[in-house]
Amino acid sequence: MIKLFKKMITLQGAFEICGQWIPWLALFLVMCLAVGLVDGLVLAPADYQQGNAYRIMYVHVPSAMLAMSIYVVMALWAIMYWVWRIKLAAVALNISARIGAGMTFLALMTGAIWGKPMWGTWWVWDARLTSMLILLFLYLGIIALHSSLPEQSMKAKATSLLAIVGVINIPIIHYSVKWWNTLHQGSSFDFNANNIAASMLYPLIAMLLAFVCYYLLLLCFGMRRYIMTRHADNQWLKQSVMDGK
């Protein structure tokens, strides 16, 4: 485990591990997505009060969960960079911020599209929606900070600090529906309450796995792209590419 980790934080190791993972992640992504989409959009039964409109949750719930978990992962990259100065962690942080911003945007958009007919409004300033919007701004802030600073180490330091500070928003998003009264419903994932019928839950889990694979896949692609563009002259890189690694 430690050996794998030590390999991962070297340029060559990260490059090769990402290369090894990409086909498997892609395969798993296609499988989960196929199961999730067919099961969720075709096979799962219509909801008793929303009809077919509830199916947007198969995008909304995974994207919202990923938006939050990517931020937590990003904060871990940030701590890795801040404490041990692992340069590749800062690269992963930057790539994660872009994917996370996309996920947050997707969650807000699908929520708004669902909210208009169901709630009667596409936006309301309740604690859940507002804290999610703040998450989007945090992601955008990290991206902006990264693009506005001139030097690699400055970029890495500033963005990792912002990522660590912003992680405080994550428990606020999660508990917002419990701490305050909101328009947004509470979480349906309560194992005692049995809130989602099994036939509707399985496609949701498949979609969630698909989204996780999608994040990891994009991260691997991003890491390899970074290493290839930044260190194009390295001998081992030329060798690795020629060997098809």
Added chain:
Amino acid sequence: MKAHFRQRLLYIGLILLVLTSAMGFALYALRQNINLFFTPTELLDKPQIYGHRIQMGGYVATNSVKYLKNHNITFDVTDRHKTIPVTYQGVLPNLFRAGQGVVVTGTYQKQQGFKALEVLAKHDAKYMPSWVAKKLKEKKHDT
């Protein structure tokens, strides 16, 4: 772990600790502003907000929904302690029904009750196939 690693880790821990407590105090102080709505009980306890534009949330009381002419609708909103009658004219969201959570925006006066300008429906976070719901209903009728 080397000393300077430990120091940096400690530094992060300290930042997070200070931030969490600051945020905690701020949110605690602002709790009433962060809440989206008053419950009927809270509303009746606060005569100073009668006549002001506010949001009230609760459940639509069963058998209280009446559809009148010209899209006029009356229903009661309850939090299981206090109940407030609501009048509204307009289109209701899809999820609106008796027993459902709602958030209504408007003004409250003692004589007229709550005059709503906007009605929003909450989702109960339950997902059930429609045939299951039908079966459950039939079962209820039988017993």
